[in-house]
Amino acid sequence: MSFFLSDALAQTAPAADTGSTLMALLPLVLFAVVFYFLLIRPQAKRQKEHQQMVDSLTKGDEIVTVGGIAGRVMELGDNFALVEIADGVQVKIRRSTVESVLPKGSLKDL
Numbered sequence: 001m002s003f004f005l006s007d008a009l010a011q012t013a014p015a016a017d018t019g020s021t022l023m024a025l026l027p028l029v030l031f032a033v034v035f036y037f038l039l040i041r042p043q044a045k046r047q048k049e050h051q052q053m054v055d056s057l058t059k060g061d062e063i064v065t066v067g068g069i070a071g072r073v074m075e076l077g078d079n080f081a082l083v084e085i086a087d088g089v090q091v092k093i094r095r096s097t098v099e100s101v102l103p104k105g106s107l108k109d110l
Contacts, residue, residue, distance in 0.1 A: 054095050057081065062102040065093055070107055 057063070061073045063083065071085035081098070084090050 053101060054098055062104065062107045063098050064100050064102060065097045066099045072107060
């Protein structure tokens with residue numbers, strides 16, 4: 001019955017040449033380049049633009065926070081801002097939570 005099963009013979013591994021090693025690393029390098037240009041670079045650009053917007057806040061700017069609170073900046077500190085969200089109602093927020101600066105006159109209710 002041994003004629004149905006073939007004998008497994010050990011074969012010697014072929015010598016690896018430098019071309020095949022380079023070709024084996026090429027997909028990893030391409031993946032890293034695509035990952036950088038599609039994910040890392042755009043996120044860094046958005047973060048830089050947000051930091052510039054937060055740094056350029058001034059008293060009287062009308063803002064919207066990440067949590068959806070809209071109001072007018074009354075005072076600015078290094079890390080915090082005092083925002084008036086209604087007549088006589090002021091809240092202290094972190095400056096980094098400001099999502100966007102609205103055009104002047106957007107909040108006519110205040």
